[in-house]
Amino acid sequence: MTEVAQSGSLYRGGIASWLTTVDHKRIGILYGVTALLLAIVGGTEAILIRTQLIVPNNSFLHADTFNAMFTMHGVTMIFMFVMPVNAAFFNYIVPLQIGARDVAFPRLNALSYWVFLFGALLFHAGFLTGELPKVGWFGYANLSTMYSDHGADFWMVGLQVLGLSSLIASINFIATIVNLRAPGMSMLRMPLFTWTTLITNILLLLALPVITIALVQVLFDRFFHTGIYDPASGGSVILWQHLFWIFGHPEVYILILPPMGMVSEILPTFSRKPLFGYAAMVYASAAIAFLGFTVWAHHMFTVGMGPMANAVFSAATMLIAIPTGVKIFNWISTVWGGRLRMTTAMWFAAGFVAMFTIGGLSGIMHASPPIDAQQQDSYFVVAHFHYVLIGGSVFGILGGIYYWFPKITGRLLNETLGKLQFWLVLIGFNLTFFPQHFLGVDGMPRRIYTYAEGGGLELWNFWSTIGAYITAVSAVVFFFNLIVSLRSGKVAGADPWDARTLEWAITSPPPEYNFAKLPQVEARDEFWHRKYDLKNFQPEPRGHVLLPNPTKWPLVVGVGIALMGSGFLFTPYLTPLGVIVVLIGTYAWSFSKFEG
């Protein structure tokens, strides 16, 4: 096939079709595009932060503006970039990988996207009123509950609504993976990306309710003066930290596991070898997720929990290093002995292994409370989490984008621009964050809008900022590549990479119904098995298949939820209005007829 398949065209139907879609592929695209645009917002905030810190005693940003910038940057990058980009891939790729036609609950799927979009808008609505949250992304009480202005409400409501979006989606993906796998695809024949999607969504399902309750308590403290987090009323500020981090630690595995899954698809494809130690990878991922619920208080080693609590959480944290190490060695062994094609996706996957290792090593240092007493709340921690988040999650995601872009759009991203972007971001990112380890060692606390002259902090702050500017250039190259390749990238065909899993067995982009005939699965890496073991692979015939119809009710319910949240931001009358809209929307949704 030399033309881009038309039946899955991105452009069919106009705006209305996008607003009412229940097709997992379109919802995946909506998630992805929205997330990339918000990444630009978060990245701009980062550039502003680093510009303020380029020299000591700088006056580029006022203290309050700086404090708002690091708050917004953290929340945006976590909840409005990495999580929704992961969701974009859950949406688009997982049904294709398991040989399904769509997710288990297509309308719920659409709802989760609209709630995400409205959550992002509500969070940023403070820009309209000039009141931005300045509480840090994890908003410690009682600064957030008793010593913050109205800006903190945008943080509270935004986080609440965004969390709801992921919770809704998690139910969907677990049901999909458990129930809709093609015949013959046992759990241990699933691609690793599907596995990490399943595990991540179980984590979301268990962790999000905790922060939901914790934020409701913040709402009650701020609006009804309940004093749950106020020691003077018999409450506790530490309670917030425990509740937050019981969510917050699994959250970081939610951020890293899907990119780990992407890397686990990319490395085998471009090494022309199966993933080394598939079962161990599955069990290690599950172990990391499970253990992730036992370590939350390592974010609280300096809070004064006492030596015994510190020792226990330290031991649990060190334990997680073991399955993580297993994964690193398995990835390297996948590459070892292969026949490597160094495409951009492969570079990012290899870069992931290297950079995530560095992040993991600084994490081991933090796991020791005496060392952490020096490192906590310093730039050493900032360096650590950016290594695992950018060097880890973002590199994995960029690899995933270069890998699956041809499947989604039918065109390849430009490889020259891709490699330019890779080297720019590798250099820029390392220049930005490696010196921040030194700044932490030199005693620079985090979240400070300026620092003193003569304390030895000038040199590395300067170079860190230069690194940030280089990273920004790499982002420009990336977006340029995306736009140019969409219009005139090389046509990809169904299987441009000679890959291993089922999504490559159908056209690029896939037809609306994905598979005309549901595949009968006989092995792990089923597609590779058909191509090279069976050697009798037949291309998919076209056909007509019955699919759920588009509907506006998920959008309506999403608007209702947004209105409910808005009541705490603008005027209280919006909340009861929102409740009415949700009730009407849910009723109509439940009783709408199925028209194929």
Next chain:
Amino acid sequence: MTVSNYLANSCRRAWVALPLAGFLVSGCFGDGRQSTIRPASDVGHAVQAVYSVVTWIDIGIFIVVFGLLIVALIRFRGGKEGEMPKQVHGNPVMEILWTLVPAVLLIFIAVPTWSTIFLTANPPKENAVHVLAIGKQWWWEFEYVDSGVVTGNELHVPVNRPIVITTRSTDVIHSFWVPRLSGKIDSLPGKDNVLWFTPQEKGVFYGQCAEYCGTSHANMRFRVIVEDEADYEKWLASVTQPPVPQTAEAKEGEQLFLAKACVACHTITGVPGAVGKVGPNLTNLGARSSIASATIENTPQNLAAWIHDSRSIKPGVLMILPLPVSVEEAGKLAAYLTSPTGPAPGAPAPQGGATLNMKQPPAGAAAAAGGGLDGKTLFLTKGCTGCHTVQSLPLARGTIGPALDGLQARPRIAAGVLPNTEANLKRWIKDPPSVKPGTLMVKLGLSDAEVETIVAFLKTL
């Protein structure tokens, strides 16, 4: 110590203690005054030992992982088109090895970690100096538990004696961190935390709040001065006596200190009426090397600039002057505050119920013959505006106490302690600590007539 000497020592120290090249480089630029790898205490050295072990292990793992990855990327690149590499699925021996070896390495980290946790958690009881470090937005108050001495932002301690710091906060969470002496511990509202260290070197050690606490978190710094026992005792004594003005300028400053109602927020031990608890204790300010929570050096120009307009130096600072202070007046105040302390020459014995001594007519006051100032003027000139906001008075923008608009309509006052009657309001303003012990609102030494006039004004709000 000469500069080159210093550099040589610190470079060598960094190389021995922590082998990472980058740490070496960073230790050679700047004075490393807040460095976490230049310990000057027993606890600091104990932590350094664990830090070194983990750093070596980390470096070893880094070399192995990176080495394998880079070799793999180079060695297996390309190859003949169509060539299919061996489809290896696993290797049980390797997999067991790389599960067990990391586990063993972790034990090497866990054991010294465990013992150091318990070491740092057990402050010695013998011969210790006990200090209460109270974090407030955005400065540190230090109280010496045994002697009752209170000071702000600079902590003097004797060398070679255990220093036990109990820390808490009166508002949000802060964190007490002086890297060269110890790891940090959070200062919480509602619960005390303890950290300890025995300083082993004399000198000035730089600290900083390490938990984001609002607008001027970056400016919430402090210093720990470690000195000989004798010098420490001398300093402790000097902080219990008022400044003794040595020059005419300083004498004028003494009057201004009272006239400008600084006493509403600040205490100076031995100055009658200066019992404010909102801002730092200013006794022997002259001995401090820094001011403005250790962000700027204590020079006459800096101090005058700070007093004149603190918000331009420290964003969001709660120090709002009740009465405007010109730059010239600020200079005089600075001269007074930095005068050496000593027993006040011929000072009258302080009476119970300290009185304000207003020798200078306050700026902007309506000077009525016979001393009958109206309520609004009294409100503006007695220091009320340092803590309270009244929308109709542009100078009244204090944010420490409750806003007073609508006071007339409130059923209760003093945060619900008293019903809002004229008699109660007078009682409250006349002597707040007698109504609500521990309140930050000081007894200003107002006469009954003045209280009555102010109450009449407040009833119009």
